[in-house]
Amino acid sequence: MNKRARIADVAALAGVSTATVSRTLSAPEKVGESTRKKVLDAVKETGYRINGAARDLRQKRARSILILAPNLANTFFSRIFAAIQDEAAAAGLTVQISDSRIGRDKLATLGHDGRADGIMLLDASLDPALVNGWRLPVAQLCEWNDLYQAPGIVIDNPAAVHLAVAHLAGLKHTHLGHVEGPPDNVLAISRREAFHAASAERSIRTSILKGDFTMRSGADAARRWAELEDRPSGVFCASDECALGFISECIRLGFDVPSDVSVVGFDDIEFADRFIPALTTIRQPREAIGREGAELLIGMLRNDNPQQGSLRKIDADLVVRASSGPAPTARPDFV
Amino acid sequence: MNKRARIADVAALAGVSTATVSRTLSAPEKVGESTRKKVLDAVKETGYRINGAARDLRQKRARSILILAPNLANTFFSRIFAAIQDEAAAAGLTVQISDSRIGRDKLATLGHDGRADGIMLLDASLDPALVNGWRLPVAQLCEWNDLYQAPGIVIDNPAAVHLAVAHLAGLKHTHLGHVEGPPDNVLAISRREAFHAASAERSIRTSILKGDFTMRSGADAARRWAELEDRPSGVFCASDECALGFISECIRLGFDVPSDVSVVGFDDIEFADRFIPALTTIRQPREAIGREGAELLIGMLRNDNPQQGSLRKIDADLVVRASSGPAPTARPDFV
DNA sequence: CTGAAAGCGCTTACAG
DNA sequence: CTGAAAGCGCTTACAG
Secondary structure, eight states: OOOOOOOOOOOOOOTSOHHHHHHHOOGGGSSSSSHHHHHHHHHHHHTTOOOOHHHHHHTOOOOOEEESSSSSTTTGGGGHHHHHHHHHHTOOOEEOOOOOOOTHHHHHHHHHHHHHHEEEEEEEEHHHHHHHHHHEEEEEEESSSSSSSSOOOEEHHHHHHHHHHHOOOOTOOEEEEEEOOOOOOOOHHHHHHHHHHHHHHOEEEEEEEEESHHHHHHHHHHHHHHOSSSSSSSEEESSSSHHHHHHHHHHTTTTTTTTTTTTEEOOOTTTTTSSSSSOOOEOOHEEEEEEHHHHHHHHHHHHHOOOOTEEEEEEEEEEEEEEEOOGGGGGGOOO | EEEEEEEEEHHHHHHHHHHHHHHHOGGGGGGHHHHHHHHHHHHHHTTOOOHHHHHHHHHOOOOOEEEESSSSTGGGGGHHHHHHHHHHHHOOOEEEEEEETTTTHHHHHHHSSSSSSSEEETTSSSSSHHHHOOOSOOEEEEETTSSSSSOOOEEEEHHHHHHHHHHHHHHOOEEEEEOOOEEEEEEHHHHHHHHHHHHHHHTEEEEEEOOSSSSHHHHHHHHHHHHHSSOOOOESSHHHHHHHHHHHHHHHHHTTTTTOOOOEEOOOOOTTTTTTSOOOEOOOOOHHHHHHHHHHHHHHHHHHHOOOEEEEOOOOOEEOOOOOOOOOOGSSSGO
């Protein structure tokens, strides 16, 4: 075992051609039994392992998919990535990950250099010309951009927001706040619009507080909320991190959650149910999102027909926990 | 732009050989100015992009590193992965990720199929024969196994644990509990041993509670802690998740943290400082861990000399927050 | 059932 | 400075 054996070494040892070795390994039924045995013995003796890079070049494929996400450090993605990797591994594909905020040139290269078969895109903020210029199947996940000619898996954000608003309305809140996400993010826009629509349906007053999905922005929003003369008694945050930041800061400012303010988040991240108070939130089924996204992309690789642009929606549920309760004026002890 | 252009297409259009096209792209100074211009024009016109897979096969490298971790869904890893990807991208390398708990055959293949140049290993529980059989540079990260012939970057676990114990000792706790990690995990073993050593130095009594790093195990440990007749007043948990689970359950059982029990975690995950009470913990510099790990592995790829087995230790700090306080008998109101 | 030969798309001594 | 040719390590029609 000094050097890695190549297929020619195995062929020489077995006294056959490289073609026969190749067939023995990839389609054993096409090879005679005694030949097969000779080859397999030679494989064992040499410790031969197929060189995937060479096979892939010959077959013009990479056996690999690339995940492109706007922030790999975001813990929201980790379970999704894990599910994608599970599905991909089951299909014999490796998984590459890259931050989508690398330079434009690098991004363009990714779709052209033969080292990935398909792209799982979790970022809707890339230039559509760039994305549509990739010569590979692309599947969108979580975020979407109507200008991308690519199908995708997303959760039904408007429906989920309606659940959150209906929950707070059912608790007799008549003035709701919304800590929104970054103004140019498709998820943030969708959730804010749905918040307004769902509130309007119920004649609920609304106030918007700026945010950007982060805990820090949630804490900042809490300070601005506290300074309001007319404070909404229920606040729907565009993300859980934001909601946890909001609650933490409220508590630090001397308010109680939920008796002073009910808070509902979005995502159901790991700590949502361990936070005190445990967070009422919209549960995003991240495992299912990752799995279905991977299935979609893998299906596209197989059929080679990128069914342009159709988005499949997955339902997200409301999980009621301790951070939301009756509106102050609706509480029994105030009656 | 119907088909992807190959280097031969560019050469034909420019009226030169493929060798010249290749040189123009990879070592322009070796090509005459007018030739270079012709080639570059042809590249532009054809939209040619180098096929990385073909180049890599020819050069016998993959321009890619593989991260192997025991659980991709673990949020502790996300920032480390992000840092590795940053460093790798800067070095022109792509990053693959895989769960290390895929089958043994698949694992063995990874180190042999020419699709990765090096492996970043975050799992010390793999068979050393397997790991040492890889024909690639391997760098260990976070976890380590002395039987692996590979250098690595780890934090100084014993020193970190001493900080935690010294902190609790300084608060006059004379009986400490430790919720340990999984019994066969190298980090868990190292932390438990250091816990015993640091406690013994200070003549502190100790109690061990079983755990496995998870929140659930922390909550379970809290229930067992509550049933103890002689309860330690300070508890050091082997991970933050465990500590958060422990605290949550304590609160649910009617205990106060830190007045009934001080809790110290390990990791400093995202929510440690937002939890209520904010968690006193050992901060693992995850960005630095990822960055230095990547630098180590990339350096090994460059030099091609796997400096077998030396582990570099990074310091971890104690971050004091609200979950730890004076031992009950030491509190002023008891004096 | 098996082999000779071409070829995946590049790079790189070698020669001039 | 440039080109012809070999070769990275495989797979796959094609022919027998």
